[in-house]
Amino acid sequence: MATRHLYVVRHGEADPFGELTETGQRQSELLGERLAGLPVDAVWHSPLVRATRSAQIIGRYLPGVAVREAAELIDHVPHVPDEIPPAWAGFFDGYDAAEAAAGARVAEALIGRFARPADTETHEVLVTHAYSVAWLVRHALDAPPARWLGLNCGNTALTAIEHRDGAAPALVLYNDMGHLPPELRWTGLGPAVRP
Template sequence: MSTRTLYVARHGAADPFGELTEAGQRQTELLGRRLAGLPVDAVWHSPLPQAARSARILGTSLPDVPVWEAAELIDHVPHVPDEMPAAWAGFFDGFSAAEAASGAALADALTARFACPTGEETHEVLVTHAYQVAWLVRHALDAPPARWLGLSCGNTALTVIQYRDGLAPTVLLYNDMGHLPPELRWTGFGPGVRP
């Protein structure tokens, strides 16, 4: 049975203008070393600069692997709950119905393109954003749409999801930072105690 394996990662730490910081570049280099021993067929990235730069850095560790842009990986809010959790009310304040519909359409495009078997054995790296990682994990677990809200991921943390014909998706790893030294872990999160 053929398996589609997605190695999904949030881009490296970036400044407010989308440029990778020194830490973000180092995080991405370390992720590249981790992925170098795998049979990767393609690296796909969001059009945004922090993801595009991260993908190019990964490409140096995967020299014969094509690096391509995928519009479906763009950063967006994939789902706006009908019943708003109180903790998220401020986040969604002023979010219009048109913005919610656009986000839902982008989320559908993301899962239609990547969250499915391909009919052959493939290994693909997706360099994207925290919300898209959360959406793919939520989708793989068949969790209610609003559950993406509680799934955060760190910069260059690795999530691995497999897809096979006739079977439910399998989440093999989520938010794994084993390739990062302690000082480069947990970036991209708010303040708090981390394991």
């Protein structure tokens, strides 16, 4: 039975303008070194600069592997709950129905393209954003749509998901930062918390 192996990663650390910082470049290099031991078939990335640049750096460690853009990996809010949790009220303040519908369409396209089995054994790296990683994890676990909230993802943290015909997706690894030294780890939990 063919398995589609997805290695889903958030881009490296970026500045407020979306450019990779020196830290983000180093994080991407270390992730590239880690992925070099896998039989990667393709590297897909979001159209945004921080993800594009991270994917290019990772690609240097994977000779002969195509590095391509995938619009479905764009940074987006995949789901707006009907009842907003109080801790998220500020985040969703002013978010309108049109924005919510647009995010839901991107989320559906993301799942439709990548969260399904392939015809042959494949190993694909997806360089994307924290919310997309959270949405793919939520989908793999068959969790309610609102569960994407609070699934924090570190810069260049590795998440592995497997898709097979006739079986539920398998979450193999989530938010693994073993390739990063402690000073380059970030979980989204604040600057003082670096596991």
